[in-house]
Amino acid sequence: MKKFSKYIVLFVAAIAVSSCDDYLDITPVGRVIPETLDQYRAVLTRGYDAYPEHKSLTAVRTDELTMNEFGDEINLFKDIYIWKDANPDRSTITFHYQDLYTVIFYTNVIINDASSKLADSPEKNQLIGEAHALRALAYFDLINLFGKPYNATTAASDKGVPLALQVDLEQVFVPKSVEVIYNQIISDTNKAEELINLNSQPTGKNYRFSKVALYSLESRIYLYQQQWQKSFDAANKALVINNTLVDLKATPVLATKYNSVESVLALEDGYINGLKLTSYASSDLINSYNKTSDLRFPLYFVASGSRFRIQKGANDEQKCSFRTSELYLTKAETSLKLNNISDAKTTVLSFIKNRYTAAAYTQLESDVNGMNAVDLTNFILEERHREFAVEGHRWFDLRRTSQKQIVHTFDGDSYTLIQNDPRYTIIYPSNARLNNPNL
Incomplete structure (x- = not known):
C-alpha cells in the first residue's frame, strides 16, 4: 500500500x-x-x-428560509431549495x-x-x-x-x-x-x-477542540442516537466547565460570536454571505417568535419591506459549532426523555429566563410549569427552532424527530417534501458517484 x-x-x-x-x-x-x-x-x-x-446548504432545505427569486446567486441554491437532488442544475452548489x-x-x-x-x-x-x-x-x-x-x-x-x-x-x-x-x-x-x-481554548483559538467542546460533541452524538442518559451526562460534564448564558435583557448581543461567553467551539459559519443575500426568513420561522417579548427577534432579524432579512452569520466573527445554549436545551430534552419532567422544566426555564423580557418570562414560567410531557417536548423543540435559527441545527433536528412535511414555493410553483420523505437523506453528490461506483 x-x-x-x-x-x-x-x-x-x-x-x-x-x-x-x-x-x-x-x-x-x-x-x-x-x-x-x-x-x-x-x-x-x-x-x-x-x-x-x-450547514448553510442544509438550511435551504428546511422550513427556515424563503428564497429571493431575483437574487444574483439564486441558481446556486434553487435546486437545493426544491429538493431536486437527482439531477440538479450544473450551477447548483454541491454538498x-x-x-x-x-x-x-x-x-x-x-x-x-x-x-x-x-x-x-x-x-x-x-x-x-x-x-x-x-x-x-x-x-x-x-x-x-x-x-x-x-x-x-x-x-x-x-x-x-x-x-x-x-x-x-x-x-x-x-x-x-x-x-x-x-x-x-x-x-x-x-x-x-x-x-x-485543556478544559477550554483561549478566545481566538477556540476553533480548536477542548474538553468542553468534546463533551458538547458527545452530548449531540448521543442525543441523535437516543441514548438519553449518555447525552445528559455529557451535557452536564460540559456545563461544569462552562455554563454561562448571555442574558439578552442586560446584553443584547448575538451569542453566535466567537468571543461570546457562550462560545464552546467556534469553527463553522452556519449562514454564508451568498445565501444571506439570496434568502429571507420564512414566515414559519418568523411566526415562531413572539415579536415583542422574545429578545432574540430584533437581534436575529431586520425588516426588509414585508419580509425579514436574517442578521446572523456571514462574517468571521460568527463562527459557531457549539455553544452553551445547546447544552441547556439538550439537558432539558434528555431529562424529559428520562422521565424527570421537574428537572426538564427547571433547566429550560433557566435558559429562557435569558431570552425573554421579564414580564414575558413570568407568564412563561407559569405556562411551562403547567405543561405535560408532550407539551414540554414541543416547547423545547420549538426553543431549539428559535434559538438556533440558520445555525445548521434545523435540518438535523427535523431528521431525528418529526421529519415533517415542508412546502416551498418558487416562481409560482409549489414543491413538497412529504413527511418521512426519502429526501431527508441527501444522495451522494454526482461527481462522487461518478468517480466511485461503490457509492
Missing part, C-alpha cells in the same frame, strides 16, 4: 484536492515531511481551516462530501504519523486528541448528511458512508453501515477524552 506520510504538505506547500477513481485524489506539491510538534500543529490547523460551510473527507485526511495524518514521531508530552496528547475529535465531528456530519437517521433497530443494515482511517491511495472506499460509522465516531471521542487536556 502506498502511504502518503512522505508527501504531507504544510502551509509552505499547498495540497490540491480533486476527484479520483476512489473518492479523492490528493496531489502533493512539495514534500515537506512533518517532524516537530509545531509542524504537525500546522497540519491540523489546515484541517480545521478546511472544515466546510455545509460538501469531498471537503469533509479532506478534513479527515488531515486528521489521519496526525493520528497515524504524529503518534510515533513525537516525544510524549501534554502538547502531543492535546494535538492527537483534537485530531480524533475533529475526525469524529467530520464523520458525524457526513453520516447525518448522507446516511439515514440513526435507528438502533436498523443501523446495522442502513447504508452509511465510506470509512477512511489511513492515508492510503489504494484503499477501496465502500460505504459502511450507519452503525459502523457511529461506532467509529464514538471510538474517536473516547480516544479524544483520554488525550485532550
Whole structure:
C-alpha cells in the first residue's frame, strides 16, 4: 500500500484536492515531511481551516428560509431549495462530501504519523486528541448528511458512508453501515477524552477542540442516537466547565460570536454571505417568535419591506459549532426523555429566563410549569427552532424527530417534501458517484 506520510504538505506547500477513481485524489506539491510538534500543529490547523460551510446548504432545505427569486446567486441554491437532488442544475452548489473527507485526511495524518514521531508530552496528547475529535465531528456530519437517521433497530443494515482511517491511495472506499460509522465516531471521542487536556481554548483559538467542546460533541452524538442518559451526562460534564448564558435583557448581543461567553467551539459559519443575500426568513420561522417579548427577534432579524432579512452569520466573527445554549436545551430534552419532567422544566426555564423580557418570562414560567410531557417536548423543540435559527441545527433536528412535511414555493410553483420523505437523506453528490461506483 502506498502511504502518503512522505508527501504531507504544510502551509509552505499547498495540497490540491480533486476527484479520483476512489473518492479523492490528493496531489502533493512539495514534500515537506512533518517532524516537530509545531509542524504537525500546522497540519491540523489546515484541517480545521478546511472544515466546510455545509450547514448553510442544509438550511435551504428546511422550513427556515424563503428564497429571493431575483437574487444574483439564486441558481446556486434553487435546486437545493426544491429538493431536486437527482439531477440538479450544473450551477447548483454541491454538498460538501469531498471537503469533509479532506478534513479527515488531515486528521489521519496526525493520528497515524504524529503518534510515533513525537516525544510524549501534554502538547502531543492535546494535538492527537483534537485530531480524533475533529475526525469524529467530520464523520458525524457526513453520516447525518448522507446516511439515514440513526435507528438502533436498523443501523446495522442502513447504508452509511465510506470509512477512511489511513492515508492510503489504494484503499477501496465502500460505504459502511450507519452503525459502523457511529461506532467509529464514538471510538474517536473516547480516544479524544483520554488525550485532550485543556478544559477550554483561549478566545481566538477556540476553533480548536477542548474538553468542553468534546463533551458538547458527545452530548449531540448521543442525543441523535437516543441514548438519553449518555447525552445528559455529557451535557452536564460540559456545563461544569462552562455554563454561562448571555442574558439578552442586560446584553443584547448575538451569542453566535466567537468571543461570546457562550462560545464552546467556534469553527463553522452556519449562514454564508451568498445565501444571506439570496434568502429571507420564512414566515414559519418568523411566526415562531413572539415579536415583542422574545429578545432574540430584533437581534436575529431586520425588516426588509414585508419580509425579514436574517442578521446572523456571514462574517468571521460568527463562527459557531457549539455553544452553551445547546447544552441547556439538550439537558432539558434528555431529562424529559428520562422521565424527570421537574428537572426538564427547571433547566429550560433557566435558559429562557435569558431570552425573554421579564414580564414575558413570568407568564412563561407559569405556562411551562403547567405543561405535560408532550407539551414540554414541543416547547423545547420549538426553543431549539428559535434559538438556533440558520445555525445548521434545523435540518438535523427535523431528521431525528418529526421529519415533517415542508412546502416551498418558487416562481409560482409549489414543491413538497412529504413527511418521512426519502429526501431527508441527501444522495451522494454526482461527481462522487461518478468517480466511485461503490457509492
